[in-house]
Amino acid sequence: MAKKAELEHVYNQYRHSCAVAIGAVSAGDFQTGVREAESSLSHVYPTITYQKRFLKTEPDAPTLDVLLRYAPPLFLEQAIDAVERWYLSGTRTERGNLPDVSERIASARSRATLARELWSVLDAAPDAHLAVSNRNPAELEIVRTWLRLGAVAPSTRYGPQQYERVSDPRRSACGRCSGCGHTITAALSRLLDPFPCPACRREHPFVLLRYTA
Numbered sequence: 001m002a003k004k005a006e007l008e009h010v011y012n013q014y015r016h017s018c019a020v021a022i023g024a025v026s027a028g029d030f031q032t033g034v035r036e037a038e039s040s041l042s043h044v045y046p047t048i049t050y051q052k053r054f055l056k057t058e059p060d061a062p063t064l065d066v067l068l069r070y071a072p073p074l075f076l077e078q079a080i081d082a083v084e085r086w087y088l089s090g091t092r093t094e095r096g097n098l099p100d101v102s103e104r105i106a107s108a109r110s111r112a113t114l115a116r117e118l119w120s121v122l123d124a125a126p127d128a129h130l131a132v133s134n135r136n137p138a139e140l141e142i143v144r145t146w147l148r149l150g151a152v153a154p155s156t157r158y159g160p161q162q163y164e165r166v167s168d169p170r171r172s173a174c175g176r177c178s179g180c181g182h183t184i185t186a187a188l189s190r191l192l193d194p195f196p197c198p199a200c201r202r203e204h205p206f207v208l209l210r211y212t213a
């Protein structure tokens with residue numbers, strides 16, 4: 001059994017990661033939030049052990065919320081895979097302290113699929129627009145994240161609850177290669193046209209992550 005000092009050390013590292021991840025998300029830097037949450041996964045189980053054994057508090061792992069909420073609209077399925085691998089690596093007791101994680105992973109996977117479907121609507125044509133239903137909270141949340149990223153804007157032509165892709169071609173933007181996951185910063189016009197990815201050297205479409213200027 002791990003000693004109190006060891007658990008406390010991990011707990012403090014985890015608390016730092018929580019502050020970084022939540023701070024990044026509040027500032028609209030979802031990428032950094034998800035990355036920090038992913039890198040702190042190995043600290044979650046020891047943190048919960050420390051919370052239960054020494055602080056006598058309920059398990060609390062806010063980085064999982066950041067990860068499972070923002071990975072889907074950012075198309076970061078690898079981050080969801082990482083949560084699943086981490087969760088399954090736990091002992092029966094460790095997993096028992098977080099009984100709803102399997103269900104939340106499944107929900108994140110279906111939201112990731114939904115995000116890809118919604119984006120393919122916007123990607124179909126330069127003037128494509130997306131109608132979002134108030135009755136679908138998952139759709140609303142995905143589009144709300146894209147709005148904060150500056151990837152979509154409310155459509156002025158089609159009325160309320162309609163969104164279009166923001167596409168000033170001169171804007172500098174950050175994009176992710178849909179083939180290998182490599183991210184680059186370039187003019188939007190360059191990202192939207194097929195060109196060889198500097199990392200994998202193939203012409204996969206780039207997914208727009210955010211505007212950088």
Ligand SMILES: [Zn+2]
Nearest residue numbers: 177180197200
């Ligand atoms: Zn690539």
